[in-house]
Amino acid sequence: xxxxxxxxxxxxxxxxxxxxxxxxxxxxxxxxxxxxxxxxxxxxxxxxxxxxxxxxxxxxxxxxxxxxxxxxxxxxxxxxxxxxxxxxxxxxxxxxxxxxxxxxxx
Amino acid sequence: xxxxxxxxxxxxxxxxxxxxxxxxxxxxxxxxxxxxxxxxxxxxxxxxxxxxxxxxxxxxxxxxxxxxxxxxxxxxxxxxxxxxxxxxxxxxxxxxxxxxxxxxxxxxxxxxxxxxxxxxxxxxxxxxxxxxxxxxxxxxxxxxxxxxxxxxxxxxxxxxxxxxxxxxxxxxxxxxxxxxxxxxxxxxxxxxxxxxxxxxxxxxxxxxxxxxxxxxxxxxxxxxxxxxxxxxxxxxxxxxxxxxxxxxxxxxxxxxxxxxxxxxxxxxxxxxxxxxxxxxxxxxxxxxxxxxxxxxxxxxxxxxxxxxxxxxxxxxxxxxxxxxxxxxxxxxxxxxxxxxxxxxxxxxxxxxxxxxxxxxxxxxxxxxxxxxxxxxxxxxxxxxxxxxxxxxxxxxxxxxxxxxxxxxxxxxxxxxxxxxxxxxxxxxxxxxxxxxxxxxxxxxxxxxxxxxxxxxxxxxxxxxxxxxxxxxxxxxxxxxxxxxxxxxxxxxxxxxxxxxxxxxxxxxxxxxxxxxxxxxxxxxxxxxxxxxxxxxxxxxxxxxxxxxxxxxxxxxxxxxxxxxxxxxxxxxxxxxxxxxxxxxxxxxxxxxxxxxxxxxxxxxxxxxxxxxxxxxxxxxxxxxxxxxxxxx
Numbered sequence: 001x002x003x004x005x006x007x008x009x010x011x012x013x014x015x016x017x018x019x020x021x022x023x024x025x026x027x028x029x030x031x032x033x034x035x036x037x038x039x040x041x042x043x044x045x046x047x048x049x050x051x052x053x054x055x056x057x058x059x060x061x062x063x064x065x066x067x068x069x070x071x072x073x074x075x076x077x078x079x080x081x082x083x084x085x086x087x088x089x090x091x092x093x094x095x096x097x098x099x100x101x102x103x104x105x106x
Numbered sequence: 107x108x109x110x111x112x113x114x115x116x117x118x119x120x121x122x123x124x125x126x127x128x129x130x131x132x133x134x135x136x137x138x139x140x141x142x143x144x145x146x147x148x149x150x151x152x153x154x155x156x157x158x159x160x161x162x163x164x165x166x167x168x169x170x171x172x173x174x175x176x177x178x179x180x181x182x183x184x185x186x187x188x189x190x191x192x193x194x195x196x197x198x199x200x201x202x203x204x205x206x207x208x209x210x211x212x213x214x215x216x217x218x219x220x221x222x223x224x225x226x227x228x229x230x231x232x233x234x235x236x237x238x239x240x241x242x243x244x245x246x247x248x249x250x251x252x253x254x255x256x257x258x259x260x261x262x263x264x265x266x267x268x269x270x271x272x273x274x275x276x277x278x279x280x281x282x283x284x285x286x287x288x289x290x291x292x293x294x295x296x297x298x299x300x301x302x303x304x305x306x307x308x309x310x311x312x313x314x315x316x317x318x319x320x321x322x323x324x325x326x327x328x329x330x331x332x333x334x335x336x337x338x339x340x341x342x343x344x345x346x347x348x349x350x351x352x353x354x355x356x357x358x359x360x361x362x363x364x365x366x367x368x369x370x371x372x373x374x375x376x377x378x379x380x381x382x383x384x385x386x387x388x389x390x391x392x393x394x395x396x397x398x399x400x401x402x403x404x405x406x407x408x409x410x411x412x413x414x415x416x417x418x419x420x421x422x423x424x425x426x427x428x429x430x431x432x433x434x435x436x437x438x439x440x441x442x443x444x445x446x447x448x449x450x451x452x453x454x455x456x457x458x459x460x461x462x463x464x465x466x467x468x469x470x471x472x473x474x475x476x477x478x479x480x481x482x483x484x485x486x487x488x489x490x491x492x493x494x495x496x497x498x499x500x501x502x503x504x505x506x507x508x509x510x511x512x513x514x515x516x517x518x519x520x521x522x523x524x525x526x527x528x529x530x531x532x533x534x535x536x537x538x539x540x541x542x543x544x545x546x547x548x549x550x551x552x553x554x555x556x557x558x559x560x561x562x563x564x565x566x567x568x569x570x571x572x573x574x575x576x577x578x579x580x581x582x583x584x585x586x587x588x589x590x591x592x593x594x595x596x597x598x599x600x601x602x603x604x605x606x607x608x609x610x611x612x613x614x615x616x617x618x619x620x621x622x623x624x625x626x627x628x629x630x631x632x633x634x635x636x637x638x639x640x641x642x643x644x645x646x647x648x649x650x651x652x653x654x655x656x657x658x659x660x661x662x663x664x665x666x667x668x669x670x671x672x673x674x675x676x677x678x679x680x681x682x683x684x685x686x687x688x689x690x691x692x693x694x695x696x697x698x699x700x701x702x703x704x705x706x707x708x709x710x711x712x713x714x715x716x717x718x719x720x721x722x723x724x725x726x727x728x729x730x731x732x733x734x735x736x737x738x
Binding site for chain 1: 710711716717721
């Protein structure tokens with residue numbers, strides 16, 4: 001494991017993670033397609049996962065990686081529910097554009 | 107046996123609980139038996155204890171039931187004190203109380219709230235016994251408040267009548283004013299002596315200087331309490347109005363027992379009053395003014411109970427004069443004899459009212475002698491006793507007070523003698539107007555006239571006997587008989603030498619007796635001549651002369667209080683309501699609510715329903731936190 005970090009320094013992991021996260025945030029902010037937004041959220045989650053794994057290796061402590069498994073499991077469940085909602089939304093609105101879903105307001 | 111003293115107040119309390127809880131589920135006969143029976147057993151116990159105390163060495167016995175509470179260095183025991191003073195009060199309260207319970211069985215027979223009435227009456231006896239038995243000022247205060255409550259409940263017993271309710275409220279509020287003084291007195295006692303126990307307070311106080319300002323303040327404050335409870339100027343106006351209650355209540359509470367609580371309190375605190383000549387003088391002056399003032403009002407009243415009520419106020423003033431001049435035993439003596447004859451007079455008045463079908467105006471009575479022979483005879487005895495005709499009870503106690511006053515101050519003696527003459531005049535006035543002459547009521551009332559049932563006449567006869575013989579416990583020295591009460595009371599004044607025997611010559615005593623007998627004979631003949639032979643019956647209210655109008659309207663004291671205190675108070679309250687409450691407080695509260703409403707109405711608009719906006723705000727927030735963290 002350690003040699004993996006020897007070849008690629010931990011800074012690069014952080015940088016990659018930051019880039020991935022920023023892409024995710026910007027995607028959530030600027031895209032209107034609900035499925036794309038979903039994917040961007042997944043991207044943010046995975047950026048965090050990457051960081052967790054990298055630091056877990058750096059400190060030689062496995063619990064960070066255990067955490068990642070949890071996040072993956074929860075994310076999978078969340079995607080299942082989220083996509084189900086999206087399917088229902090599409091059936092009702094024949095669209096997945098989030099600007100259409102603005103009925104819940106003051 | 108004295109260890110069983112706690113039974114004496116407990117029994118009426120049990121009677122109260124039974125009658126109060128069972129209320130109308132119990133047959134009427136049983137209600138009466140429970141109520142009168144519990145007081146009777148208390149009376150028997152009181153007699154036993156009285157004789158034990160009498161034969162004992164006069165040492166006060168304290169019986170501690172339990173520690174009531176303690177806070178800091180204040181420890182209050184719920185404990186009783188049995189000494190010769192409380193023994194006498196026990197006898198009077200349970201004895202007269204029992205007779206009045208008995209009388210009530212007949213008097214209240216047709217009332218639908220029979221059980222409630224007896225429950226209140228028993229509760230009253232309980233609190234009154236607590237008042238005189240307590241071994242510290244706080245237990246006394248508990249009883250003091252309790253009798254005030256029962257007085258309120260019983261004055262307003264017929265609560266469907268609004269004016270009766272007002273009378274009850276008036277009595278309660280007036281008493282509260284006095285009670286505040288009493289309470290402040292207790293605080294001051296605790297602060298000065300570190301205890302509320304009689305024994306501690308008195309033994310500490312007896313080492314203080316005479317005329318100490320703290321003791322003066324305490325005694326004046328306690329006396330303010332007595333002013334309220336014992337109806338002295340300026341807090342006396344509740345007592346005449348308290349006649350709204352059933353007549354036995356007037357006899358028990360507003361003549362024989364509760365109103366003498368103030369006298370008891372001062373005799374109990376004799377050490378403190380001995381140490382403060384100024385407040386003693388104050389007590390005497392207030393008593394004197396009340397005695398004269400109330401007696402003059404009594405001259406012109408036309409309601410039989412009102413006359414007796416003002417007479418009570420006047421007689422209480424008498425007792426306070428006795429206490430003020432240091433003649434504690436004479437005051438106590440008058441309490442005892444007054445309890446007999448005033449209870450008798452009230453019960454007779456009740457019997458008359460009963461026969462007249464609720465009529466209380468003496469202008470509508472007259473000639474009742476032949477219809478109510480027993481009532482007439484006992485009322486005559488009561489009248490003779492209160493007027494001070496020898497050998498009836500009032501003669502001895504009154505003469506003793508007069509003699510003490512003579513030894514104390516000449517002007518006081520003169521005023522008190524005038525009061526004594528007035529007492530005889532107004533008493534004979536109602537006697538002649540009620541029982542002699544022609545009947546002036548309606549034909550219906552005439553047909554209804556009847557002597558009361560035995561349950562009412564037996565107490566009358568008992569009290570008449572007591573009013574006749576009661577005076578022999580305190581014979582003046584001219585008769586060469588022992589003054590039993592003086593000898594009995596010596597141990598109560600253990601800290602100071604209290605003058606018991608009036609410092610007057612025998613010649614003065616003879617003169618006093620002679621003059622009073624002659625005066626009474628003149629009054630007797632003159633009033634008979636005026637009211638019976640000439641048939642001068644007071645006319646309608648409008649036909650009164652100027653002096654009578656003033657007296658009939660009680661010097662407009664009620665109106666004065668109304669204009670001086672009640673109306674300004676109401677004016678202030680109304681203005682507070684109108685200006686401060688509505689314009690200040692209401693507005694402040696509404697402003698608060700309004701601003702919250704406005705803020706939430708504005709913030710609500712942030713919920714646009716646009717998901718992109720939410721996400722943007724969230725990210726912006728996270729970024730802001732980040733930047734904030736970086737800067738700091």
